[in-house]
Each structure stands twice: as structure tokens, then as C-alpha cells.
Amino acid sequence: MAELLIIKERIRAFYQKYSRILIPVFKFLLSLIVFLVINAYLGCDDALKAPYITLALSLICAVAPASILPVLAALLLILHIKKVSIILTVGLALVFLVMYLAYVRFAPRYSYVLVIMPVLYLLKIPYAIPLVLALYSGITAMIPMVLGVVLYYILNAVRQVVVAQTATTAGDSMDVYNQVVSSVVGERYMWYTIIMFILVFAVVYVIRRSQMKYASQTAIAIGALVNVIGFLVGEFLFSVQGEIGIMILGTILSAGIASIIQFFRLTLDYTVVEHYQFEDDEYYYYVKAVPKFTVTEPKKEVQRIHAQQENDNTANLRDAVQEAYRNSKEYVDAVPEIDEEFDFENDFKVDLEEMDLDNSNEE
Amino acid sequence: MIQGDKVRCMVKIARFEQSEGRDALKNCMFYKNDYVRLNLLKMVVSYTAVYVIICVMVAAYYLEYLVANAVVLPYTRIFVITGSIYLILLVLCISISIWYYSKRYDMYQRQLSGHYENLKTMRSFYQEKKEE
Numbered sequence: 306m307a308e309l310l311i312i313k314e315r316i317r318a319f320y321q322k323y324s325r326i327l328i329p330v331f332k333f334l335l336s337l338i339v340f341l342v343i344n345a346y347l348g349c350d351d352a353l354k355a356p357y358i359t360l361a362l363s364l365i366c367a368v369a370p371a372s373i374l375p376v377l378a379a380l381l382l383i384l385h386i387k388k389v390s391i392i393l394t395v396g397l398a399l400v401f402l403v404m405y406l407a408y409v410r411f412a413p414r415y416s417y418v419l420v421i422m423p424v425l426y427l428l429k430i431p432y433a434i435p436l437v438l439a440l441y442s443g444i445t446a447m448i449p450m451v452l453g454v455v456l457y458y459i460l461n462a463v464r465q466v467v468v469a470q471t472a473t474t475a476g477d478s479m480d481v482y483n484q485v486v487s488s489v490v491g492e493r494y495m496w497y498t499i500i501m502f503i504l505v506f507a508v509v510y511v512i513r514r515s516q517m518k519y520a521s522q523t524a525i526a527i528g529a530l531v532n533v534i535g536f537l538v539g540e541f542l543f544s545v546q547g548e549i550g551i552m553i554l555g556t557i558l559s560a561g562i563a564s565i566i567q568f569f570r571l572t573l574d575y576t577v578v579e580h581y582q583f584e585d586d587e588y589y590y591y592v593k594a595v596p597k598f599t600v601t602e603p604k605k606e607v608q609r610i611h612a613q614q615e616n617d618n619t620a621n622l623r624d625a626v627q628e629a630y631r632n633s634k635e636y637v638d639a640v641p642e643i644d645e646e647f648d649f650e651n652d653f654k655v656d657l658e659e660m661d662l663d664n665s666n667e668e
Numbered sequence: 669m670i671q672g673d674k675v676r677c678m679v680k681i682a683r684f685e686q687s688e689g690r691d692a693l694k695n696c697m698f699y700k701n702d703y704v705r706l707n708l709l710k711m712v713v714s715y716t717a718v719y720v721i722i723c724v725m726v727a728a729y730y731l732e733y734l735v736a737n738a739v740v741l742p743y744t745r746i747f748v749i750t751g752s753i754y755l756i757l758l759v760l761c762i763s764i765s766i767w768y769y770s771k772r773y774d775m776y777q778r779q780l781s782g783h784y785e786n787l788k789t790m791r792s793f794y795q796e797k798k799e800e
Binding site (some may be wrong): 392396399400403406407419479481483486 | 714716717718721722724725728730732788
């Protein structure tokens with residue numbers, strides 16, 4: 306555990322140090338994934354699938370505020386669908402407008418959920434959204450989660466219709482629109498998924514807010530369990546074939562992602578819970594304080610094997626001493642009488658000391 | 669000379685004004701009633717637009733039927749039903765919005781109370797300096 310906490314601290318310190326670079330890089334990568342998925346999943350217009358367009362859009366998202374990603378993703382989708390059916394394009398644009406007016410305009414904070422949900426559906430881990438959102442957001446985060454599920458099923462229906470036919474006349478286009486609407490509204494499994502996600506969200510939200518020990522970890526575990534049981538029942542009820550294994554794996558992976566996020570967000574030490582009671586003029590307080598895990602990174606002791614490297618200062622000092630020594634020796638060599646009497650090794654010091662004394666007396 | 673407490677206080681103020689306090693500072697310049705009414709107005713406009721768009725989309729779905737039976741359609745009944753649904757949902761949305769925006773305003777006020785304390789501390793620093 307201590308090693309994990311040290312790694313966490315290192316990663317956190319690294320992130321804090323380079324956040325100015327890392328945040329745009331993460332935004333760029335996320336945008337790139339979203340645009341690549343859109344191109345692969347609903348890429349009807351080959352011109353829009355060009356790599357430089359994808360890169361340019363991702364670069365814009367990297368430097369712009371986070372709320373620009375849903376707007377550009379919606380725009381790209383609309384332009385792709387425009388190639389197939391005008392009426393479907395108008396329908397999709399109206400759906401995005403409804404989503405914007407109903408939610409994004411008021412609470413743009415979680416608008417990225419709308420974009421991420423369809424992407425996670427394709428990666429088979431949409432269950433991560435209710436688990437993660439319920440851990441650190443308010444109850445209003447349920448709205449983008451539900452809209453995200455609806456958006457995925459709309460895009461899925463559009464894809465099925467687009468793959469089946471390419472409409473050219475107005476009559477065909479109306480048929481395409483009717484097919485998509487019937488497919489989405491009549492998709493009972495979508496409504497069941499929405500109910501299940503709301504249930505999982507509510508379970509995780511209630512448990513993680515409780516005062517029990519390891520509330521967040523318990524919330525993730527129980528939420529994952531409810532998710533598995535709920536979708537197992539759903540798959541039997543709606544006869545969904547071959548999805549059980551993927552669903553269980555996806556839930557385990559989602560619970561893992563939620564645990565990692567929770568670990569980085571908050572790690573509490575329940576072994577030293579403290580209880581306090583105190584009062585002020587208006588209230589009496591019963592306080593339960595759970596400390597956060599804190600670790601200090603062990604200091605590394607560096608043992609020097611090689612001798613200290615010579616720098617400019619030591620080199621200058623050594624040269625000065627050698628020169629002084631040489632000069633004094635030359636002086637002694639030049640005056641033979643002194644040489645006889647003067648013992649360079651022992652008397653030189655004494656002589657200097659006497660000189661210093663003289664100087665100090667003069668002062 | 670740099671005063672540690674003063675720098676800490678300034679950092680707190682700057683951090684609040686540039687992150688979580690941005691919305692609070694922007695919205696708390698209104699009185700609570702004005703703030704709730706303004707957002708209620710925005711909500712009603714958005715809700716009406718959403719309702720009209722959904723009606724248009726439903727109409728587009730039943731377009732063939734509507735065109736075929738344009739003469740015999742019970743228009744009065746259709747308008748009464750759609751109007752009633754609109755009004756019921758509007759009342760619901762208004763109730764939720766009043767509760768939500770009131771709660772949000774109170775939250776902003778709580779956030780700002782700490783900020784005002786820091787501003788008072790800063791003022792006391794400047795007054796001390798002036799007296800010196």
C-alpha cells in the first residue's frame with residue numbers, strides 16, 4: 306500500500322509540475338479518439354475522414370475550452386450524415402439542439418459525458434460512467450448520462466440505416482427518418498439500460514455518501530454487482546445473445562477504472578478514525594474525522610564513489626597557492642644568505658605570522 | 669518586506685476568483701429573487717423551444733398520416749392535448765428550477781462568505797501598512 310501511495314504522490318507531483326502541457330495533451334488524445342471513432346463508425350463522407358481534418362479538429366479541442374469537443378463532434382456527425390440524407394441530418398441536428406437547450410446550456414460541466422458515452426459503448430465499458438459519475442458528482446449528473454445512452458442508440462440506429470441504404474430522393478429520406486425514430490423509440494433494451502444506469506448511479510451515490518468505513522470502495526463493489534445482476538436479468542428478458550461474458554468483463558474493467566480514479570482522488574486511513582465533540586453558541590457538534598493517507602517519499606542518499614570533480618574555484622585556488630609557493634622559493638633561491646638560514650618548510654609560516662602581527666600593530 | 673500571511677491570503681483570493689468562485693462572483697451580483705427569475709426566464713424559453721422541436725419531430729414522423737387526413741383531423745383536440753402537456757410540464761419545470769436555482773444561489777453565498785473573510789483580512793493588512 307505504501308509503495309502504491311508513493312507512486313500516486315510521484316504521479317501527482319509530475320502532473321502538477323507539467324499540468325500546463327499534460328492537460329492539452331490529454332484533451333488532444335481524447336478528441337483524437339472521439340473523432341477517429343466517429344469517422345470509423347459513421348464516416349459517410351470520405352473528404353471529412355482525411356487525417357489532417359481529424360488532426361486539426363483535435364488540435365482545436367486541445368487548446369479550446371472543454372465544452373468545444375461536444376460541439377465539434379456533433380458538427381462532424383451532422384456533416385457525415387448530410388452525405389446520406391438531408392432529412393436525417395436535420396433530424397440529428399434537432400436532436401443535438403434539444404440536448405443543448407435541455408441540458409448543456411445550463412450545466413456545461415458534464416457535457417463531455419454525452420461524447421464519451423457512445424465511445425465507451427464501442428469499447429464495451431459504458432458501465433464505467435454511472436460508477437465514476439456517482440463517485441464524485443452530484444445527482445444532476447444523471448441527466449447527461451441518460452442523454453448519452455439515448456445518443457448512442459440514436460447513432461446506432463442511424464448507422465444501421467446508413468449501412469442498409471443510401472437515400473437520394475426526398476421520399477426515401479422520410480423513410481430513413483421514420484426507420485431511425487421507430488428503431489430508437491421501439492428499442493426496449495435502451496429504456497431498460499437507462500433504468501439500470503439510474504439504479505446503479507443511485508446505489509453508488511447513496512453508499513459513498515454514507516458514514517460507513519471504506520464507503521467509496523464498497524459503493525463501487527455493490528454498484529458493479531447490481532450492474533451485473535441487472536444486465537443479466539435484462540439479457541434474459543430481452544434475449545440479447547452473446548453479450549453476457551462481454552458485459553461481465555466490461556463491468557469488472559469499469560469497476561477497476563472507478564477504483565483507480567477513486568484512489569487518485571481520495572484515499573482515507575480508516576485505522577485512525579478520530580471522534581470529536583464540541584459546541585458553539587448555536588450547535589453541539591459530533592465530528593468524525595478520517596485522515597487521508599499521507600506518505601513522504603524516502604530521501605535518496607547518494608554515496609560518491611569517484612573523487613569530487615574539480616571546478617573553477619578549486620582550480621584557481623590551487624593555482625594561486627602553487628604560484629605563491631613558487632615565487633617564495635624563487636626568492637629564497639635568489640638570496641643565498643637567506644637560503645642558508647631560512648628553512649622554507651617551517652620558517653615561512655612563522656615569518657608570515659610575524660608580518661601579520663606587524664600589520665595589526667600598525668593598524 | 670514580504671509578509672507570509674499576506675501572500676497566502678492573496679493566493680487564496682486569486683485562486684478562488686479564478687476557479688470555483690468565478691460563477692459565484694458573477695451570479696451573486698444579483699439579488700436572490702432576480703437571479704432565480706432570470707434563470708427561470710431562460711429556462712422557459714429553452715423549454716418552449718425544446719417542446720416545439722419535439723412536436724415538429726413527432727409531426728415529421730407522422731407526416732404521411734397528417735397529409736392524408738389533413739381535412740378530417742380534430743385540430744382543436746390536438747391543440748388542447750399538446751397545450752395541456754406543455755402547461756403541465758412547464759409547471760413542473762418551473763417548480764424544479766425555482767428549487768434548483770435557490771439552492772444554487774445559497775451555495776454561491778456560502779462560497780462567497782469565506783472569500784469576503786479573506787478580503788477583510790487583506791484590508792486589515794493594508795490598513796496596518798497605512799498606519800505605519
